[in-house]
Amino acid sequence: MVLYDEIGVGYAAHRRTDSRWLTPVLDALDGAGTVLDVGSGTGSYAPPGRTVLAVEPSVAMIGQRPPGSPPVVRAVAEALPVRDDAVDAALAVLTVHHWTDWRRGVAELRRVAPLRVVLAYDTARIADFWMVRDYLPEILRLELSRPSSDxxxxxxxxxxVLPLPVPWDFTDALFPAHWRRPAAYLDPRVRRVASAFAQTPAAVVERGIARLRADLDSGRWHENNAALLEEKEYDAGFRLVVSRA
Incomplete structure (x- = not known):
């Protein structure tokens, strides 16, 4: 089963485009009239005003694409169904860490486009995120098994390689999106759309969330993370990687 056929239900409701990340993506794609959106998911970061072809393996994700979305082909990154240099740019947003053979997928990006724009993250930095550090250290092993932005x-x-900090009110509910809004993680719908939760055993997640709930009730979380409440954005390690032939 494709991963997001299992965990992607309800994805579109919570993983919404945030213009503060879309803008640098569009800047990186400047001059590219045709774009292959690889691992497009629900199309959250499909660039408007371009000719876009989406590639997505998950039926569940394809079914959540809104009306008017660019055409989508069900395929995998490791075998892109287009010829060499078929498009001006290949775009891959928060998808490479899910590819079965990420190096082969990256080679495919290089094959099909002279410009490659990839949004990825530094997997080691997740150790500093309070959710991992204090409640779910088990997630670190998963993250360190994934390809890092470097x-x-x-x-x-x-x-x-451009850093993309996470604003405190970020609208795309990726794993660290609620770094200043911890109560959001008590909602199982929020956890369901972040693969770090979805790929961790449910009993482990529930145990960690129970500790978080207790710390929120007692005020301990706020005591331990008071400095975060003054910050407007957080560097969780997300990086926009741009490569030209």
């Missing part, structure tokens, strides 16, 4: 940048021969 690995992807090296494989792509990146020209630019």
């Amino acid at each position: 690995d992807i940048a090296d494989a792509l021969g990146a020209d630019v």
Whole structure:
């Protein structure tokens, strides 16, 4: 079964486009009239105003794409169904860490487009996130098994690696999105759309969330993380990797 056929239910309701990340993605795609959106999911970061073809393996994700979305082909990144240099740019947003053979997928990005724009993250930085540090350290093993942004940048021969901090009111409910809104993680619908939760045993997650709930009730979380409440954005390690032929 494709991963997101299992965990992608309800994804579109919580993983919504945030313009503060879409803008740098569009800037990186400047001059690209045709774009292959690889691992497009529900199309949250499909660039408007371009000719876009989406590639997505999950039926569940394809079924949540809104009306008017770019055409989508069910396929995997490791075998993109287009010829060499078929498009001006290949875009891959928060998807490489789910690929079965990420190096082969990156080679495919290089094959099909002279410009590659990949949104990834530094997997080691997740150890500093309070959810992992204090409640679910088991997630760190999963994250460290995934390709990091530095690995992807090296494989792509990146020209630019741009940090993308997470604003405190971020609308795309990825794993660290609620770093300043901890009560959000008590909602199982929020946890369901973040693969770090979805790929961790349910009993482990429930145990960690129970500790979080207790710390929120007692005020301990706020005592331990008071400095975060003054911050407007958080560097969770997300990086925009840009590579040109």
